Amino acid sequence: MPELPEVETVRRTLKHFVIGKEIKAIQVHYDKIIVGDSNRFVSTLTGQTIRDIDRLGKYLVFILDRDAFVSHLRMEGKYHLVDAAAPLNKHQHLSFVFSDGTALRYQDTRKFGRLELVSKETYPYDLPLSKLGPEPWEADPEAIYQKIHRSSLPIKTLLLDQRIMTGIGNIYANEICFSMSINPTTPGKRVSKKRITELIAVSKEILEQAIAQGGTTIHSFDANGITGLFQMQLKVHMQKVCPVCDGPITKEMVRGRGTYYCQACQKKKG
DNA sequence: ACGTCCTCCTGTTCGC
DNA sequence: TGCGAACAGGAGGACG
Known part of the structure; x- marks a missing residue:
């Protein structure tokens, strides 16, 4: 699911709901969702209060009193704040139960998302975040060029490589x-x-516009019921007709990923 | 170091 | 209609 604008939307939305809440208990219903020892994840975080939520690339970083954890939503991960007594649905794999009677549930149909404890002090420099390249607004053109200009991979594939830009x-x-x-x-x-x-x-520019619109909702993304509007602005992804020339949009697989483009408008090679 | 393939999962859509 | 294959917004690991 979510790319940077969607994750940023989740971050902003979630901050309103969970900052200042104390974790009274954590229930893990599918423990492969946790990278590393899930008992340690639970025992470390229980009793701490959520102080902030940061984001690097597509990772959310929850900052607590003494520790932090990252959450990557991968394709379908979502968070919902619910009453702690609300029935668990079959795709909710983890609950943070708060001392005020609410709970933050992590829901993920495909179970691809992951949560992992990290150091509150050094997380940007530790795995898994240390592998990430700069976000586009931090990117130095010369450095990015150096990472791209010898590669034979399609430029679209390189755009997806989080080590180059995230x-x-x-x-x-x-x-x-x-x-x-x-x-x-x-x-x-x-x-x-x-x-x-x-x-x-x-x-x-495109990521900033998408953030301003609250991200893109295609089928599963939402941040506590808040959905994005950027899908209204999509010009080629999942589209049939080119908004510039009215010609057909081509869909083909490029390195295993669905790729949409206009053959007439996107002739440039380089 | 680089590129390719496979894997993790479930649900929906597509093609015969 | 039925049924299996392909595909979905992601990324990490194995392998050559």
């Missing part, structure tokens, strides 16, 4: 390529430094 997923990768008028299959090595600079600027 935050972009399949939807926005398609939209960014469209905005650049670049063919998504263009090998990285054929993209000039000037175009990489442009690519970063376009990425920044």
Whole structure:
């Protein structure tokens, strides 16, 4: 599911609901959702209060009194604040029960999401976050160019590589390529430094617009019932007709991911 | 180091 | 209609 704008929307929404709440108990209903020892996860966090929620790329970082944990929603992860007594639905795998009688439930149909304890002091520099490249607004064009210009992989695939830049997923990768008028299959090595600079600027602009719209809702994303509106702005992803030339949108698989583009408008290679 | 394939899961849609 | 295959917004690990 969620890419950077959706995760940012979840972060902002969730902050209103959970900051200042004390975790009285944690119930893990599917323990593969926890990276590492789930008993340690539970015993470490129980009794602590949620002080802040940070985000790096597509990871949420919950900051507590003494510790922190990261949560990656992968494809379908969602959070809901409910009454602690509310019945558990079959896709809710973890409950943070708060001392005020509410509970934060983690729900994930495909069970791909993960939660993991991290150090509150050094989490940006430890795994798993230390692997991430910069978000587009922090990215240095020269450094990104160095990571791309020898690769034979399609530029769209490189946009999905979180070690190069972080935050972009399949939807926005398609939209960014469209905005650049670049063919998504263009090998990285054929993209000039000037175009990489442009690519970063376009990425920044599209992610910012999506955040302003509350993210994209396609089928499962929502932040406590709050859904995004950016799907109204999608120009190629899941579309049939090009909004620029009225020609057909092509869908093909590029390295295993559904890729949408306009053959007429996205002829540029590089 | 780099690229490809497979895997983790469940639900929905597509094609015969 | 039925039924299996393909696909869905992600990423980590194994392998060559």
